[in-house]
Amino acid sequence: MHVTIIGTGLMGCSLGLALKKSGHYITGVDQNETHLQEALKRGALDKTGRLEDAIREADLVALCIPVNAIISVLPKVLDNVPLHAAVMDMGSTKLDICNLADKHPRRESFVAVHPMAGVEHSGPMAAHIDMFLHARVLICNPQNSSSDALNKVLGILQEMKMKAIFMDAHDHDRQLALVSHLPQFMAYALSSMEELDRDTHRNWTELGGGGLQSSIRLGKSDANMWMPVFHQNKENLLQFLNSYMHQLLEMKRMIENNQDDDLNKLIKKANANYEKLNYRNNKPRPMVPNQGAPKVFYS
Amino acid sequence: MHVTIIGTGLMGCSLGLALKKSGHYITGVDQNETHLQEALKRGALDKTGRLEDAIREADLVALCIPVNAIISVLPKVLDNVPLHAAVMDMGSTKLDICNLADKHPRRESFVAVHPMAGVEHSGPMAAHIDMFLHARVLICNPQNSSSDALNKVLGILQEMKMKAIFMDAHDHDRQLALVSHLPQFMAYALSSMEELDRDTHRNWTELGGGGLQSSIRLGKSDANMWMPVFHQNKENLLQFLNSYMHQLLEMKRMIENNQDDDLNKLIKKANANYEKLNYRNNKPRPMVPNQGAPKVFYS
Structure with a gap:
């Protein structure tokens, strides 16, 4: 699967390391060129790309950026992502993000994800290939995602042996x-x-x-x-x-x-x-x- | 050395385990009979004893009890401990305890000790032979202890490879x-x-x-x-x-x-x-x- 990771800090770089290991092809996107090059050097990415191109070639887009940036970028990603592709975020809040997604015609392609993993350190140098291994992952309002999108996302989460917990975004x-x-x-x-x-x-x-x-x-x-x-x-x-x-x-x-x-x-x-x-x-x-x-x- | 440990909970039992391993003879004292028997069963003590007897036969008395109990027991311990023996406490506060000791004619036999080790669990079943290993240990107002007492205490702390830091009790x-x-x-x-x-x-x-x-x-x-x-x-x-x-x-x-x-x-x-x-x-x-x-x- 071609996975585009937007944001190559702690979360995005850890995700890239794990997904590349299980055989996916990873494109990284980041406004922070230092992070991008570090993530590439650490082997978390197959290549770097521009936002628009990287969205259009993805089977799955993972938004690994702060929650305010998710709000800014999500509509554009949903506008441009291929019809077969899924989009997931990794944010620590879920209600505003789900409310925004609900207004988009491509809502069904989106899966709201919050992995219960992380450390106090930040940036790609703090990333770890096993950061998500066996961790719990909260998936919000799954009823608003298509089963195709949901299964695509669950598939990669299961590769990391994560334990999914489904819940309402408000809760x-x-x-x-x-x-x-x-x-x-x-x-x-x-x-x-x-x-x-x-x-x-x-x-x-x-x-x-x-x-x-x-x-x-x-x-x-x-x-x-x-x-x-x-x-x-x-x-x-x-x-x-x-x-x-x-x-x-x-x-x-x-x-x-x-x-x-x-x-x-x-x-x-x-x-x-x-x-x-x-x-x-x-x-x-x-x-x-x-x-x-x-x-x-x-x- | 004959060490009498007063209080056989988390701290006392861990101390007993470590000191028995390095060859000392340990008598345990505790009002809590369950703790005392558990500590004995875990191999932290050679024998149990009554407070008065156990003080009189000790080369070193270690007070591993809550700081209010230290205040109650310390004068009695200093009254009865052999002339050659040292007394140390393990409390998390030091000023009241040092002030009390200062009033006692046997002040020099006392060393005020605060090991920087512990866990959130309590009781002898939570004890661990390596709990103090390599930990820092704060020793307060060492100028008021005799060099004999201080060296006796430093000796056993060094057996556990603890790093001593000397400081004023008020600080x-x-x-x-x-x-x-x-x-x-x-x-x-x-x-x-x-x-x-x-x-x-x-x-x-x-x-x-x-x-x-x-x-x-x-x-x-x-x-x-x-x-x-x-x-x-x-x-x-x-x-x-x-x-x-x-x-x-x-x-x-x-x-x-x-x-x-x-x-x-x-x-x-x-x-x-x-x-x-x-x-x-x-x-x-x-x-x-x-x-x-x-x-x-x-x-």
């Missing part, structure tokens, strides 16, 4: 706001604190243990990817953010006023919610070493 | 409030959110990726260990918590008012602070598999 955005966008927001707030910049002559990593490392690692993530996610999922994010800030305020009062019983009850609730999350019974995916990155957490 | 508590106690507080706030309990019929882990997992894992930690830490380090914690909440509020306003330039600047600051944390140049410790726990992050 997706609401639920991801809680489990992904809020934690990202929290990490940016922590990592951007002035005190981390001054306050001591020491290297904080000398003092911070695994707790700091796991709380702060998302602070490394790229603004170009996340700002449009926060915008597109603003209402849901703000709602959960209010809820989280309320929780912090309650806990702060409990500490200030020595309300030990209340704090103990709240921590037991946190423990219980964690247990419900059931990480124990989810077989963990292996940790995959990454270029230049000491610890990489895949979903 | 310790202030800095750990930012890099450890605040992240713990944040994780409890996130994990205890009502929405994680209802809001969807799905298992959240199906939707949440590595971001949720690393943001929430500290929510599993034991209230008995952390509540006394929050209390003893209340002033520092509240100060950094205010700062963090202010940051969240600023970011919330930026999202609400579409202040993209400001948000972008803040995220770049988060990225830059993360880089300064310099995780890349810190050789990561290997991930150690743990009983019943899918992913274990050591410091």
Whole structure:
């Protein structure tokens, strides 16, 4: 199959590496010439191309770009893609993208995809051939895609042994706001604190243990990817953010006023919610070493 | 050396496993009879004992109990420990403990120790023989310990190849409030959110990726260990918590008012602070598999 990958950063380059390995022919498109050449050099692409040409020759177009760029590019891609071809995105928000696609006469050719994989690093040099291997993948509003398009997309996802979960785009955005966008927001707030910049002559990593490392690692993530996610999922994010800030305020009062019983009850609730999350019974995916990155957490 | 370990949970049992391996004779003491028997069964102890006897026969006493329990027990331990013996604690706060020790005539026998190792799980069944291996260890106010006591403690820490960092107890508590106690507080706030309990019929882990997992894992930690830490380090914690909440509020306003330039600047600051944390140049410790726990992050 001829796959055109638009955007050759972390996601696009990882996708290219995996799909080339399973025998597909890959054309890469990127406004960022450095990324494009790096992805080519890393063996993620068979060739590079111009947007219009690369769309017209594709059996499948994968949009691996920030969600605001998906909104800009998707109509043009659907306008120009061959009749037999499918188009998928890889964005972290789904409602605005699905709403836009719904207005297009070629809606059926589009499949809304959100792979639950990624790292805090960005760019093609952080890509990994096994980034998507065995990961879950959320597919939104599949009833609006043709079975041809859906099967084409599921086919390549299955080559990477991904586990598909079908859901409504509205539910997706609401639920991801809680489990992904809020934690990202929290990490940016922590990592951007002035005190981390001054306050001591020491290297904080000398003092911070695994707790700091796991709380702060998302602070490394790229603004170009996340700002449009926060915008597109603003209402849901703000709602959960209010809820989280309320929780912090309650806990702060409990500490200030020595309300030990209340704090103990709240921590037991946190423990219980964690247990419900059931990480124990989810077989963990292996940790995959990454270029230049000491610890990489895949979903 | 005869080492008496008071508290045979995660830390005490891990210490026992490591020290027995390097040839020491270990007596375990715990009010929790189940923990004590589990630690014995796991091979972390040579025998169990009563507090008074176990103190009197020790060359080294290690207090592996919550920081409020350290405050209760330390004077009694120093009262009864043989003249040649040393006493160390393993608590996550240091100022109150050092202040208390300073008032004791046997102050010189005490060494204030905080190993930068641990996991979110608790109890002897979560212990691991290599939990402290190659970890950093903060030693506070070493000038108030005798060189005999200090060398005895450094000796066993070096057997576990731990890297000692000496610091002032006041600085310790202030800095750990930012890099450890605040992240713990944040994780409890996130994990205890009502929405994680209802809001969807799905298992959240199906939707949440590595971001949720690393943001929430500290929510599993034991209230008995952390509540006394929050209390003893209340002033520092509240100060950094205010700062963090202010940051969240600023970011919330930026999202609400579409202040993209400001948000972008803040995220770049988060990225830059993360880089300064310099995780890349810190050789990561290997991930150690743990009983019943899918992913274990050591410091």
